[in-house]
Amino acid sequence: MPAPPQDARSRVARVVRCTPCGADAFVLELDPGEELAPVRASRFFMLRREDGTSPLVPRPFSLYRQQRGNLEFLIKAMGRGTRALVSAPAGSKVRLIGPLGNGWPTIDGDGPDWVMLAGGVGSAPFWMGIEQAQQGMDGKTPVRKQQVHLLFGAASSDLLYDFKGLAGLGVSAHAATMDGSHGHRGHVLSLLAQLQASGKVPERVRLLACGPERMLEATAHLAFERGWDAWLSMETWMGCGVGICNGCPIPTRAGGPRAGWPNVKCCVEGPVFHVREVDLARRVGAPT
């Protein structure tokens, strides 16, 4: 059965600082106590406060940035688990389990351009994705600035978490807000259509997407319609992150490369899946 990655460990990290980001998110910086090898973008860690103020089960977060030996996580304060983490005082201890999951595929400079579709806090795995693609991943050709198009969508401008910082990484960056308070009015896929119509993004692209489930469903639908390669960084309710609770299944696509079993474990077989591997439509109708 799929096991947690070989480099995954359970350790106690120390909170360095927690800095507000946008209207409702924070960047939690942790000192893991030892230098970790560079972590592939879109891998994740499970986090839980050690002082008893977190709920029983840790929460999964993509690594946002890895610098100076520390790990940063972009956390949107939503429920008990996230609120406990973003209120952790400097110096307090956090259980840090990871790195977990597979991460983005090789983002190379040899094929069609890449379009990164970020929805709200789903922007988290793209910061390092851009950096690593520019450095070159898995020995492949690094991407050039104009080969990556970041399309960041949110309900409003204050939920475009550090858009300026992401845009400053040297890619073609575009924002979309549902209320029109910044950039294109509408969602990221209508922005993509507009950019392609105006010739700013080529007709044939490869997609990387992370964001709300409906955005991922629409991304998968578009990728099938156009015959594009697309990878989705998925989030589900996870009880453990290491493959032992069986609580995070995602249905597999009939006829796809993982069709041998009705579902995959998001945590140890993902969280990044090619659209041919999973069937998001089969998740519709489940209570949330």
Add this chain to the structure above:
Amino acid sequence: MARLSVQLGPLVLRNPVMSGSGTYGHGREMALMCPPRHLGAWVSKTVTLEPRPGNPMPRMAETEAGLLNSIGLENRGLEYYLSEILPSMRDLDTLVVTNIGAECVEDFGTLAARLDGEAAVDALEVNLSCPNVGGGRLPFSTDARMAAAAIGRVRAATKKPLFAKLSPNVSDIASIACAVEAAGADGITAVNTLLGMKVDWRSRRPALATVQGGYSGTGIKPVALRQAWMCCKAVKIPVIGCGGIASADDALEFMVVGCRAVQVGTSNFSDPSAIGNLAQAIEHALDQACIADLEQWIGSFDNPRALAGA
């Protein structure tokens, strides 16, 4: 650590710490998080005769003091377990307990017969009590005759040590414990999850796709402790305590009322490496309390109310 070893029916465990079925993998997945030699025994996720895809999503929901799950015994079935998983377990440096589940007596017997010849399997644990199949009807753990029938069939099919995992969702667990003892069980695991549910009153929807599920974690410890104690009093075979155990104190509470070993379940999700430190923590706690002989101390619970016939 020798002083921590416990006799569990025909088995000798190097320490009383076991993993709970369904909470610590199906094979060697967790060996990097917890060296197997730190465990008294490792228990598999439930194996069924045929593959089971499991229940629809969502399968898990957190509550104020625990976790609800409705996984539905997702597993790839006995043949896959025999060919793909068991071969890698032969040299695992701890005892291997294979947990089996079925919806009819015949299947329990078939599972036990097929596993009887497997050298990698040190013991069987019979899951009589999964609340997430058959709509939570729990036929084998709420009816003493059916529990005995399942255990009797397994007993006839295997010489391996045999533990019966009971449900807390009964009014008289002692009667079930006595029935499985009479049917040939070598021990009892007490207890599986409590039936529970969670709803969102605003959306008027359940948190779990199956509406109800198994409730586990810290919140169930008092209930599990009482049920385990009831079993300890009712039978002569050893009892393995299970339910909300996360710390050395939790483990020793179950052992002082008579449990000879404990299983750690839901807390593996909070920190998958913690179970590997539990035996050492138990030893430290015993040292602090100047308890030198664990075997003598197990079950030394002093209950004045019981003496008064309460």
